[in-house]
Amino acid sequence: MSISSAEKCKKKFSFEAAFWLTLAHVGALAAIPFFTWPAFAVCMILLFTISPLGVTLTYHRLLTHRSFKVPKWLEYILATIGALSAQGSPLLWVAEHRLHHKYSDTPNDPHSPRDGFFHSHIGHLFYVKDHHCEKVMIRYVPDLNKQAYYRFLHKYNVLIALSALPLLYLAGGWPFLLWGGFMRVTLMLHFTWFVNSATHTWGYRNYETRDQSRNIWWVALLSAGEGWHNNHHAQPNSAAHGQKWWEFDLTYRIIRGLRFLGLATDVITPVTAKSTIKSILISPVAVMAVPNVILPNVSLGLAALDMSSVEPLTVE
Ligand SMILES: [Zn+2]
Numbered sequence: 453m454s455i456s457s458a459e460k461c462k463k464k465f466s467f468e469a470a471f472w473l474t475l476a477h478v479g480a481l482a483a484i485p486f487f488t489w490p491a492f493a494v495c496m497i498l499l500f501t502i503s504p505l506g507v508t509l510t511y512h513r514l515l516t517h518r519s520f521k522v523p524k525w526l527e528y529i530l531a532t533i534g535a536l537s538a539q540g541s542p543l544l545w546v547a548e549h550r551l552h553h554k555y556s557d558t559p560n561d562p563h564s565p566r567d568g569f570f571h572s573h574i575g576h577l578f579y580v581k582d583h584h585c586e587k588v589m590i591r592y593v594p595d596l597n598k599q600a601y602y603r604f605l606h607k608y609n610v611l612i613a614l615s616a617l618p619l620l621y622l623a624g625g626w627p628f629l630l631w632g633g634f635m636r637v638t639l640m641l642h643f644t645w646f647v648n649s650a651t652h653t654w655g656y657r658n659y660e661t662r663d664q665s666r667n668i669w670w671v672a673l674l675s676a677g678e679g680w681h682n683n684h685h686a687q688p689n690s691a692a693h694g695q696k697w698w699e700f701d702l703t704y705r706i707i708r709g710l711r712f713l714g715l716a717t718d719v720i721t722p723v724t725a726k727s728t729i730k731s732i733l734i735s736p737v738a739v740m741a742v743p744n745v746i747l748p749n750v751s752l753g754l755a756a757l758d759m760s761s762v763e764p765l766t767v768e
Pocket residue numbers: 552556647648652665681685
């Protein structure tokens with residue numbers, strides 16, 4: 453598998469990334485002696501609100517894969533919640549995840565365990581892309597980059613992520629600041645990173661995709677349903693990642709709730725007939741023909757396929 457020179461990322465060690473990652477973990481350790489039950493409750497409430505709504509529902513299933521639609525005003529509110537997660541702007545998060553799907557578990561995957569578990573979990577984050585690379589990554593998100601609000605969230609991403617800290621301090625002093633801020637962010641980061649590391653290493657497979665994706669129940673519980681990652685790689689555009697009756701998927705429950713309220717439409721449901729899935733997986737042409745693949749030039753869900761036979765990225 454090859455990647456054009458225009459798509460190669462020049463990677464370099466980032467002291468800025470190292471600073472923020474170290475600060476988050478030191479802050480989380482510092483939170484332990486400040487434990488109070490109210491502070492712990494704030495941490496859990498924010499964790500299991502911002503992560504499912506902002507990251508898994510919005511950054512991943514809505515913005516990356518367009519698994520459903522919501523009104524634009526709601527999409528922007530949800531994306532702003534995602535920006536509070538300290539996982540980066542929607543532009544770069546979505547771009548990197550689309551790259552992951554396009555090059556899953558190949559040398560061009562941004563975070564494959566084939567380069568080591570540590571690399572896939574956190575190590576790759578110490579090596580951010582230079583300006584040229586960022587410009588390249590923007591090419592993977594033409595749908596978002598043309599919207600001024602997403603450029604705003606990208607430009608002020610750090611300020612937005614930090615904005616919760618003074619509010620938490622005013623609400624409950626150091627216990628709220630450390631638990632609702634640093635502990636919450638650190639736990640949330642690791643829960644998300646387990647999707648990149650653990651679910652490409654351990655677990656079971658419902659589908660014989662060509663990547664190393666797996667399903668793991670405890671990652672699914674921690675990440676609001678993202679642990680059913682093999683199901684997701686097999687059907688990237690499906691709003692539901694859990695497919696067996698025991699594969700609980702909190703994020704899909706929320707999407708169904710939004711649909712019940714009339715706030716979510718065009719919800720893409722999984723293809724359940726295994727024979728149909730197999731026929732999709734062996735034919736890139738068949739996948740390109742699957743309804744609701746809304747960005748035909750951006751390979752959102754072709755990780756399971758032989759990419760050499762798929763149209764290269766041509767978005768400008
Ligand atoms: Zn994956």
